[in-house]
Amino acid sequence: MEGNDAMLAKLQDNELVTRAQQGRHDAFEELVSRYAGRLYSMGRRMCGNDDDAKDMLQETFMAAFKGIDGFRAEAKFSVWLFQIAKHACMRMRRKSTFAPRETLSLEELVPNEEELKTLSVADWRRTPIDKLLNKELQGALDEAIQVLPPDHRMVLLLRDVEGFSAEETGQIVGASISAVKSRLHRARLFTRKHLHHFYQDQGSSHV
Amino acid sequence: MSESGMKNISSDPTCEEIFTVLSEYIDGELSKELCEAIEAHNGNCPPCQAFVETYTKTIELVRTQPAEPLPSAVKDELSAALKRCQDALDQTR
Numbered sequence: 159m160e161g162n163d164a165m166l167a168k169l170q171d172n173e174l175v176t177r178a179q180q181g182r183h184d185a186f187e188e189l190v191s192r193y194a195g196r197l198y199s200m201g202r203r204m205c206g207n208d209d210d211a212k213d214m215l216q217e218t219f220m221a222a223f224k225g226i227d228g229f230r231a232e233a234k235f236s237v238w239l240f241q242i243a244k245h246a247c248m249r250m251r252r253k254s255t256f257a258p259r260e261t262l263s264l265e266e267l268v269p270n271e272e273e274l275k276t277l278s279v280a281d282w283r284r285t286p287i288d289k290l291l292n293k294e295l296q297g298a299l300d301e302a303i304q305v306l307p308p309d310h311r312m313v314l315l316l317r318d319v320e321g322f323s324a325e326e327t328g329q330i331v332g333a334s335i336s337a338v339k340s341r342l343h344r345a346r347l348f349t350r351k352h353l354h355h356f357y358q359d360q361g362s363s364h365v
Numbered sequence: 366m367s368e369s370g371m372k373n374i375s376s377d378p379t380c381e382e383i384f385t386v387l388s389e390y391i392d393g394e395l396s397k398e399l400c401e402a403i404e405a406h407n408g409n410c411p412p413c414q415a416f417v418e419t420y421t422k423t424i425e426l427v428r429t430q431p432a433e434p435l436p437s438a439v440k441d442e443l444s445a446a447l448k449r450c451q452d453a454l455d456q457t458r
């Protein structure tokens with residue numbers, strides 16, 4: 159059946175959905191292999207632990223499998239799937255004791271002039287991203303994302319990690335485009351602030 | 366752009382005005398005129414320049430998050446769960 163798998167791998171998401179709707183389990187499995195990694199990564203960041211992420215992943219694909227007949231051809235499969243995942247994440251969160259902060263005030267996030275004076279921009283701005291992204295910075299970034307309020311975290315992950323548009327993100331989280339943009343801006347500001355000390359005095363530490 | 370909450374900022378923006386539109390600026394959603402006004406401001410305002418650059422760098426870092434492979438145990442459990450779903454469905458057909 160190798161030839162069949164290779165053929166499925168060439169199909170667009172919606173072509174696979176059509177086959178899955180006709181009862182072709184192999185077409186659904188191809189969709190699973192396309193999205194499982196991305197959903198699991200998002201689940202780990204949204205749920206805060208591996209076990210809940212695993213449950214969220216299973217719940218999402220089982221719901222997608224059972225609901226695939228209701229998928230409309232004019233929709234985008236990835237948006238539909240992430241909508242299901244978002245609901246699964248919310249159910250997980252209710253069960254979880256993990257409680258990040260719930261609000262982000264802009265005043266807190268915008269730096270004052272004193273702080274901006276201390277940034278030694280010229281030094282790190284020429285540093286390629288892979289050099290800059292050492293273990294310490296990666297750890298700080300993970301932490302920043304983890305402590306974001308869930309609504310903001312979800313928007314940041316969908317927009318900047320998953321690459322969904324503002325409109326698609328709004329469809330997934332059930333919010334207006336302007337709400338998505340506002341959350342995204344705050345989430346980015348928060349993350350920037352959290353990484354602030356990496357932007358100061360990078361000097362020789364990243365060579 | 367009106368429904369996207371596009372802000373009206375002046376042709377000679379203040380530092381605060383720039384902070385409010387940074388996200389749209391980075392995402393390429395502002396008019397050419399506004400972008401030029403922001404760049405002109407930043408040329409004369411090192412704090413804003415530093416802010417825009419650290420903000421941009423942060424987004425780049427978030428966007429370049431390495432994709433982690435799905436652990437094989439997680440993959441196996443997922444396959445088993447789906448298999449049960451499929452078998453249950455096939456029995457009803």
Ligand SMILES: [Zn+2]
Pocket residue numbers: 379380383406410412413414
């Ligand atoms: Zn300024």
